[in-house]
């Protein structure tokens with residue numbers, strides 16, 4: 001029988017060993033390169049963009065990227081089609097679920113079906129009260145276009161908030177422009193805002209003045225050693241450092257005889273101009289400087 | 294090569310078609326296509342028709358609201374990344390792993406994986422057009438890549454391979470109607486067409502490598518029990534996605550068993566289809582029959 005198959009065992013041992021080592025090295029190199037490339041790509045793209053929010057109960061982003069198998073069961077069980085899976089090339093990790101508040105916000109289902117559907121725990125089943133969800137944090141980002149900041153009564157973001165009066169309140173402030181009216185400023189409180197996105201969705205402006213961001217982007221943090229004096233005072237039932245000597249504040253010092261604080265401040269202004277010469281005192285003021293050579 | 298041989302290489306199975314008839318010359322191929330498309334259809338029933346049979350995707354799914362199935366390779370990546378998944382995922386992965394342990398790991402590749410449709414098409418076109426360009430990577434690359442994906446997950450603490458894994462990306466794209474993954478698949482098609490014969494599934498895919506390892510003790514096997522009838526037409530080698538697995542069973546150097554024991558055999562059954570001499574059969578691992 002003539003053997004049509006290519007020979008495999010003819011090469012001398014040394015040569016075949018060399019070839020074997022070469023192929024193993026090439027395979028290992030190729031394998032590592034591919035894995036490295038994937039790793040680098042993933043690292044470069046692993047920061048959540050500002051307008052992508054994770055479903056309720058999602059672990060912190062780093063843990064979430066370890067846990068989520070990208071099955072989309074949460075997406076399928078969301079009755080409002082809020083969630084979607086990231087496509088390859090999206091700025092969100094490929095295949096992971098997210099939502100965009102301005103497109104479709106989370107309706108904060110009481111039974112949280114998306115969390116129940118998750119088989120891996122990327123969405124934490126310990127979340128049973130949707131009000132405890134922290135998908136993101138709303139921030140009134142644009143004080144220049146928010147209608148309430150302009151002194152109008154829009155209030156839409158406030159009214160749609162499922163956690164109204166806790167997550168978002170209207171804080172009354174004096175309106176310095178009219179000097180007679182109040183401005184009711186929508187103010188978000190991080191201890192109650194779930195990040196559902198309904199406020200951003202409903203903002204009446206063409207570009208929302210209130211937006212919801214992942215919490216790490218939206219929230220600042222005080223240094224760990226900071227204490228708020230008034231809170232400490234309330235907690236201890238009195239000042240911790242005893243009564244203080246009130247030092248005067250320049251310009252705002254206590255009223256002196258016959259002078260209001262305002263007058264005190266005015267007194268630091270340059271001296272008033274001397275009265276105009278009598279000759280011109282009765283002529284009507286005009287742009288003419290009256291100067292004659 | 295004679296023109297006849299070249300023709301045979303371009304159209305393996307032509308003789309079988311003439312000898313065995315339309316059905317028997319491609320029945321395993323047709324059954325496989327039914328299986329692959331049927332599984333896609335089960336997933337698509339929900340989004341397209343509104344009646345949910347299987348929800349999720351191949352990474353993890355829920356059938357009829359009760360049966361959880363999870364890809365054990367996905368679970369492994371999750372573990373490597375440092376997350377301990379819930380029980381549901383463990384049960385699902387155990388069911389899937391048990392199924393393929395019993396049946397044969399690469400059965401996934403030939404009967405379930407949607408990428409197989411693409412790479413089969415590329416292989417067919419490469420054969421038909423007689424393209425012989427390119428350079429094939431070592432078939433062991435996939436095992437290195439498999440180790441690499443798990444190491445990358447462990448180092449980064451994130452399932453990084455899943456950012457680009459063409460298998461899950463393609464399936465997800467089909468089920469959830471995403472377009473981005475199609476570029477990846479086009480890349481694989483062109484790679485298999487122009488650069489490496491069976492390049493992706495047979496040499497690179499770490500998912501295939503994982504399922505190969507899972508098939509170490511699989512019961513379902515192909516046997517070359519009729520090997521004495523072989524007339525060296527080479528059709529089985531031309532069609533097999535893992536041609537190296539056939540030789541030890543078909544052309545052994547000593548008195549070896551005719552059963553294809555290599556873990557890389559995908560049990561696609563194409564060798565059975567294209568052989569006009571009925572050399573191959575599907576059997577189980579402990580089939581005692583010696584070659585006829």
Ligand code: SF4
Nearest residue numbers: 078106107108109114
């Ligand atoms: S809580 Fe309801 S609306 Fe919000 S993401 Fe989950 S399923 Fe969708």
Ligand code: SF4
Nearest residue numbers: 068069071072074118
């Ligand atoms: S159900 Fe869980 S694992 Fe699946 S995509 Fe949603 S978050 Fe990820």
Ligand code: SF4
Nearest residue numbers: 161193194196197199
């Ligand atoms: S995101 Fe907006 S609507 Fe939702 S809880 Fe927070 S403030 Fe309220």
Ligand code: SF4
Nearest residue numbers: 146147154155157203
């Ligand atoms: S809905 Fe928009 S414009 Fe209206 S109060 Fe809220 S942030 Fe301002």
